[in-house]
Amino acid sequence: MDHPVARPEELRLLEALLFASAEPIDQATLAKRMPDGVDIKQALAQLQAEYAPRGVNLVRVANKWTFRTAGDLSWLMTRESTETRKLSRAAIEVLAIIAYHQPVTRAEIEEIRGVVTSKGTIDVLLETGWIRPRGRRKTPGRPLTFGTTDGFLSQFSLEALGDLPGLEELKGTGLLDSRLPTGFSVPSPSDDATLREDEEPLEPGDTLELLLAPAVEPEAEEPKPEAEAAAEVETAEVDVTVEAEIEAEAEAAAEADAAEPDAGEPDERADHAGDEDDAEDRGE
Template sequence: MTDVTILPTDDTLRLIEALVFASAEVVPMKDISALLPEGIHADVVVKVLKARYAGRGVEVVEVAGGVAFRTALDLAPRLRKLIAKPRRLTPVAMETLSIIAYHQPVTRAEIEHIRGASLSQQTLDQLLELELITPKGRRDTPGRPTIWGTTAGFLSYFGIKALDELPRRDDLLIDRG
């Protein structure tokens, strides 16, 4: 028996389009699935919507395990003149975030060890405020330090679906040979 793909109706596409448009956050695939009639798969709906918006001023993108509207990449630089730029991360915050992304779950002491320098609370506060990191529990060691990990906001901020889309650490090393 073959698996038949059932295409969504225009009404179903409009419903999911409205959901994604109305949401200030990335819409998880499970939320899309919850609104679909039986037999229609969220990935098929997203594929149709992506095709419908391809080449337009806004596009449907899969990011952080869900779907969102984003400005077309080729138009974004021209819009920066009128739209406020998102808050940029300091070099220390970016370095800290990179360490957390690649070594999570990781404690502050481990971050400091990898960086070779102390880490200010202000840096962690900035990453927390931007919802790029979150506490993931406590390490079962003396002092029970907080362990940190990235969030879905991290994935969204960098426009990736999952952590496995990050470049491999080996690819980031400079070959001096």
């Protein structure tokens, strides 16, 4: 009966060191922990060969050794997760306008909201897959028209776009003020894919990639109100005036110091006057 060949002890030591270490270990450090006479290169090569067919492999990274999951099993370590992100208030408003008023252009969205719509807001909605470019409006500049997608219906559990709440439902849920202006109405939304008479079909260059590139544009800094700007200018003038006054006072003080004789030095004119008085007393 054949007895299994005893496994070298240095292999067990290497295994223990490498498994216990949180970071890869260089060969010199491993060699210091081995018994005398152990060929560290040969031991590492043998251990690497042993682990080659296993779920973890001994690999060399930046001239250091460590155990890593086998490359063909990396898919087991992949974890998929859904990231939940809140839409901004601006994005919700734009989405609602597109849903109820489609097909609608960016300029028309801005007219309804009363504020400029950032390109980043449109980009976010395009990335969610809830809106899409439908065509181009037959007006100067041929702006893109936007509409909702099937993904929008699926996200909000709608069988059709007509299932969106109407005026009375919105008032009942408190989303609209009960005291609305005369003639106020909520449009009946329609997501008919057929282009309207005032729309033209998209051209080959009108791709989603072009719409999303470049990434979100940095919004320009809002101009400061005139009152704030005037206050800053007035403050600057005051600071300059104060500095000028300080400089003038410093110059005046310097001139005064130069005009006054130094207290530590004798006044020559006083000395000469004293000499004359002494001569008169002596009758000279």
